[in-house]
Amino acid sequence: MISVVLVGTGNVAQNLFQxxxxxxxxxxxxxxxxxxxxxxxxxxxxxxxxNFDNIPNADVYILAVxxxxxxxxxxxxxxxxxLVVHTxxxxxxxxxxxxxxxxxxxxxxxxxxxxxxxxxxxxICLEVSNINDRQLVQSLGxxxxxxxxxxxxxxxxxxxxxxxxxxxxxxxxxxxxxxICMDNGVxxxxxxxxxKETAAKLDNLPPLLAQTGPAKRGDQNTLHxxxxxxxxxxxxxxxxxxxxxxxRTHGEKL
Amino acid sequence: MISVVLVGTGNVAQNLFQxxxxxxxxxxxxxxxxxxxxxxxxxxxxxxxxNFDNIPNADVYILAVxxxxxxxxxxxxxxxxxLVVHTxxxxxxxxxxxxxxxxxxxxxxxxxxxxxxxxxxxxICLEVSNINDRQLVQSLGxxxxxxxxxxxxxxxxxxxxxxxxxxxxxxxxxxxxxxICMDNGVxxxxxxxxxKETAAKLDNLPPLLAQTGPAKRGDQNTLHxxxxxxxxxxxxxxxxxxxxxxxRTHGEKL
Numbered sequence: 034m035i036s037v038v039l040v041g042t043g044n045v046a047q048n049l050f051q052x053x054x055x056x057x058x059x060x061x062x063x064x065x066x067x068x069x070x071x072x073x074x075x076x077x078x079x080x081x082x083x084n085f086d087n088i089p090n091a092d093v094y095i096l097a098v099x100x101x102x103x104x105x106x107x108x109x110x111x112x113x114x115x116l117v118v119h120t121x122x123x124x125x126x127x128x129x130x131x132x133x134x135x136x137x138x139x140x141x142x143x144x145x146x147x148x149x150x151x152x153x154x155x156x157i158c159l160e161v162s163n164i165n166d167r168q169l170v171q172s173l174g175x176x177x178x179x180x181x182x183x184x185x186x187x188x189x190x191x192x193x194x195x196x197x198x199x200x201x202x203x204x205x206x207x208x209x210x211x212x213i214c215m216d217n218g219v220x221x222x223x224x225x226x227x228x229k230e231t232a233a234k235l236d237n238l239p240p241l242l243a244q245t246g247p248a249k250r251g252d253q254n255t256l257h258x259x260x261x262x263x264x265x266x267x268x269x270x271x272x273x274x275x276x277x278x279x280x281r282t283h284g285e286k287l
Numbered sequence: 288m289i290s291v292v293l294v295g296t297g298n299v300a301q302n303l304f305q306x307x308x309x310x311x312x313x314x315x316x317x318x319x320x321x322x323x324x325x326x327x328x329x330x331x332x333x334x335x336x337x338n339f340d341n342i343p344n345a346d347v348y349i350l351a352v353x354x355x356x357x358x359x360x361x362x363x364x365x366x367x368x369x370l371v372v373h374t375x376x377x378x379x380x381x382x383x384x385x386x387x388x389x390x391x392x393x394x395x396x397x398x399x400x401x402x403x404x405x406x407x408x409x410x411i412c413l414e415v416s417n418i419n420d421r422q423l424v425q426s427l428g429x430x431x432x433x434x435x436x437x438x439x440x441x442x443x444x445x446x447x448x449x450x451x452x453x454x455x456x457x458x459x460x461x462x463x464x465x466x467i468c469m470d471n472g473v474x475x476x477x478x479x480x481x482x483k484e485t486a487a488k489l490d491n492l493p494p495l496l497a498q499t500g501p502a503k504r505g506d507q508n509t510l511h512x513x514x515x516x517x518x519x520x521x522x523x524x525x526x527x528x529x530x531x532x533x534x535r536t537h538g539e540k541l
Contacts, residue, residue, distance in 0.1 A: 100506070100508075100509065101506075101508065123501070123509050123512065123513075141477055141478070141480070141481055142480060142481055142484060143481055143484055143485060143488070143499060145488060145491075145492065145497070148488075148491060150484060154480050155480055156477040156480065158477075180477075180480075182477070184473065187471070188471060188472065188473045190512075190516060191467055191468065191470070191471030191473055191516070192468065192471075192473050192477060192478070193513075194467055194513050194516060194517065195463075195464040195465075195467040195468050195473075195475070195478060196464070196478060196481055197500055197501065197513065197526075198460045198461075198463045198464040198467065198526075199460055199461055199464040199478050199481060199482050199485070200481050200482070200485045200499070200500070201498070201499060201500030201501075201502065201503070201533070202460045202525075202529045203457045203460045203461075203482070203485055204485055204488075204494050204497055204498050204499070205494075205498065205529055205532065205533050205536075206452045206453055206456045206457045206460065207452075207453055207457075207489060207494035207497075208494040208495050208498065208536065209449075209452045210449040210450070210452040210453040210494075211449075211493060211494055211495065213445055213448055213449040213452065214445065214446065214449050216445070217441070217442060217445030217446075218442065219438065219442045219445055219446050219449075221449070221493075223395055223410045223412075223434075223436070223446060224395070224446070224449060224450060224453050225489060225490070226395070226396060226408050226409055226410065226434075227395055227396055227397060227450055227453060227454050228453050228454070228457070228486050228489060229486050229487075230396060230397055230404065231397060231453070231454045231457055231458055231486070232482050232483050232485070232486040233483075234397070234399060234402075234458075235461060235479060235482065236479070237399075237402060238399065239465060239475075240458050240459075240461035240462040240464075240465055241462050241465065243399070243458055243461075244455070244458050244459065244462065245397060245454070245455060245458070246451055246454070246455030247377070247451065247455075248455065249455070252354070252355075254354075254355065255354065255377050258377065258444075259377075259447075259448050259451065262444060262445070262448060263448065267532050267535065267536075270528065270532075271456075271528060271529070271532060272451075272452075274524065274525060274528055275456045275459055275525070278459065278521050278524075278525060279455070279459050281521065282459075282462065282521075
């Protein structure tokens with residue numbers, strides 16, 4: 034049995050809590066957050082606490098707080114004997130260096146408040162300051178997911194940047210797709226099967242080989258017609274830059 | 288029973304053929320293509336033909352050929368009595384105007400050679416020159432898919448441009464994500480659950496509300512660190528343009 038104190042009230046904290054709460058090998062000793070109103074997600078399920086000066090002992094303290102709060106929150110844990118981990122892709126493990134034992138527990142997924150997703154397939158990226166803590170953090174990870182990996186701070190930073198491209202920027206492509214549909218009175222939901230299949234293709238094909246479209250084909254006629262159609266300046270800029278990048282990547286001379 | 292002559296040998300033609308071949312209400316009279324070697328996908332399943340001057344009669348002629356071949360291929364069908372349709376998102380119905388009866392049969396999906404996908408959920412966008420042909424093209428569409436819609440040329444053009452954003456450009460985001468992973472020795476497949484969930488979120492949330500990430504949060508510190516990390520000029524340009532666009536869309540002052 035691993036005892037855990039979970040700190041935080043946002044998307045990651047809430048999703049982690051739901052997963053940990055269902056796990057037989059884990060006991061959530063306490064959920065800790067500054068604002069009692071934001072702790073309601075764990076009410077009647079775990080002890081709640083808003084007092085950072087009165088934290089119980091636990092095997093692992095998970096700081097699922099926003100990146101810029103990690104260092105400040107970690108202050109409160111520097112005299113604790115348990116392992117202190119943060120859940121951030123973008124933050125160095127060294128932000129926790131004043132704690133006795135520290136590490137990273139980064140679930141590589143996008144979380145939405147109110148939408149519970151299974152942790153089973155979520156890659157959990159682990160890092161620890163002390164080799165003796167590998168087993169503890171690994172067994173906590175494995176209690177939630179079948180995909181647990183040790184990843185150092187530099188590798189995690191690369192993964193996090195890659196995640197910005199495939200998640201944040203991809204979602205922005207969806208946003209522009211929806212804008213174009215709305216501006217022209219067509220239903221964005223017509224594009225959902227295409228969106229799902231674009232992602233599903235990656236199971237069989239690396240994205241470099243899955244590329245299709247007018248820029249990939251060097252189809253100047255369609256590229257020209259599309260730019261004539263798009264009136265929004267920001268959409269035009271993005272259309273042009275990405276089409277040129279695809280042409281360059283796929284070897285057509287500009 | 289609707290009789291069909293299918294013209295073409297590419298991704299769309301092959302996937303359409305497999306779907307039509309399974310449909311009880313449709314008889315594929317012939318598959319027509321210039322190069323006999325490219326017609327092997329239909330061998331032993333339908334009569335094959337490479338002679339465009341000897342085309343049998345059919346209710347519908349589906350020209351599943353590349354955009355720039357549509358007008359030339361259509362020449363061969365201008366004396367036919369059946370309905371001639373193309374399958375292109377980017378091409379006006381008027382490219383077929385020398386035919387007696389013409390229209391569009393555009394399956395809004397990305398097709399991969401060798402990967403069969405179910406047509407059942409693929410939106411099929413229809414257009415016809417003559418109102419009397421609505422029923423014919425609709426019943427052909429419904430024999431394949433549960434999502435059949437009449438969409439005019441302008442709307443289809445908008446949909447096609449939106450599809451470039453959500454499919455071609457999204458796949459390019461995946462490509463850059465993979466590049467960054469490879470350059471830093473991390474496994475791109477760690478990002479697959481995130482990629483799938485980014486697409487799955489749209490079932491419950493419009494993309495404008497699903498946006499997350501450092502640009503959305505106005506997290507200058509992370510944006511700065513990411514740009515310091517990314518050495519590739521093209522990746523930097525795209526990272527900067529898209530981050531600024533997200534900031535603008537989500538109302539942060541630059």
